Amino acid sequence: MEVTRRWQNCCSYGCQHRSGIFCFPGAVAAAGAHxxxxxxxxxxxxxxxxxxxxxxxGANVEFMQFDADSLTSATALAAELRGRQLDILVANAGMIRTPLSREPGLLEYERTMTTNVIGHARLLGELAEKFRQGSLRLITLGSMSTLMLRTDPSNLKLETDYHPYRAYVQSKAVLQSLGIGLDHRLRQLQWPARSIAVHPGYSLSGLTPQIEGINEPDFAKRLTGQLQASFAQGKHEGSVAIVEAALTKGLDNCAPGIFFGPQLTAKGRISLARPANVTRSKVLQDAAWELFVQANGGLDPFAL
Structure with a gap:
């Protein structure tokens, strides 16, 4: 692809990883990863x-227990992972069916922010040494919804004006902002790891292949998916952004703050994209980093 001036230090790349594999884990397993x-x-x-x-x-896949709604679970998972080689770490939790009314979560935030951000933040903090030791790639999943609804950095706890969709959007904006900000921090520290933010476009279960026990949309969801097929895609297609971020070579030469997404925003070939302005703003990045520090007991594992 031809890169824009903003990304002129980044190697060119193509969407080489689109395949019949139905999800990100399957695609990287096919590439030989454990x-x-x-x-x-x-x-x-x-x-x-x-x-x-x-x-x-011959896929090499294993299970580890992790509940992103629990700091204890995040700490326990980190303890298991510290002795393992880590090349790619994906912060993928996304509570889409958010509570209709505000439910208390951790650190006085509501439950969606807890699940989508705080659990991940604690895990990343516990694994900070991995970022210093090698060329680990962290991939944080943002959302195109951050372009559609304003995020209020002064009301991230949603103690007022709670709405289920707002809770989702603000949690994804914070995670996206945290991922972008962490990449800048890693560059300042001169650590070899990278943090790459992505968004999967407008991805629907109704356009995703059926997988027993995983994705079993009923007739109504299939019909709804087909009616939106001109501007939507399946979740297996949405996962291609994660695969590109994980497997594309040469990203170490990119400018800080990499963001991948579908070329047409909702769907399309994966390309370098422009994140929502608020997620690149100092106001939200400072708020996201403060939340990150709170999630790690008041300690900053990536202190300058």
Missing amino acids: VILACRNRLRAEKAMAAIGSRVP
């Missing part, structure tokens, strides 16, 4: 591993 599925539900994880194995013969 994949750890850190999941809350062991039964569903085992079904996912079976599905990957049926599509990628």
Whole structure:
């Protein structure tokens, strides 16, 4: 691709990783990676591993317990991972079916922010030494919704004006901003790791292949998906942005703050994209970093 001036230090690349593999773990397993599925539900994880194995013969996949709604669970997972080689770490939790009314979460935030951000933040803090030791790639999942609804950095706890969709959007904006900000911090520290933010476009279950126990949309969801197919895609297609961020070579030469997404925003070929302005703003990045420090008991694992 031809890169814009903003990305002139980044190598050119193509969307080389689109395949018949139905999800990100399957795609990287097909590339020869050992994949750890850190999941809350062991039964569903085992079904996912079976599905990957049926599509990628010899896939090397294992399960580890992780509940992103729990700091204790994040700490326990980090303890298991410290002795393992880590090349790619994906912050993928995204509570889409957010509570209709505000439910208390950790650190006085509401539950969506807890699940989508705070659990990940604690895990990253516990694994900070991994970022210093080698060329680890962290991939944080933002959302195109951050372009559609304003995020208020002064009301991230949503103690007022709570709405389920606002809770989702603000949690994804914070995670996206944290990922972008961390990449700048890693450059300042001169550590070899990179933090890459991505968004999967407008991805629907109704346009995603059926996987028993994982994705089983009913007729109504299939119909809704087909009616939106001109501007939407399946979740297997949305995962291509993560695969590109994980497997594209030469990203170490890119300017800080890399952001991947579909070329047409909702769908399309994966390209370098422009994130929502608020997620690049100092106001939200400072608020996101403060939340990160709070999630790690008041300590900054990436202090300058």
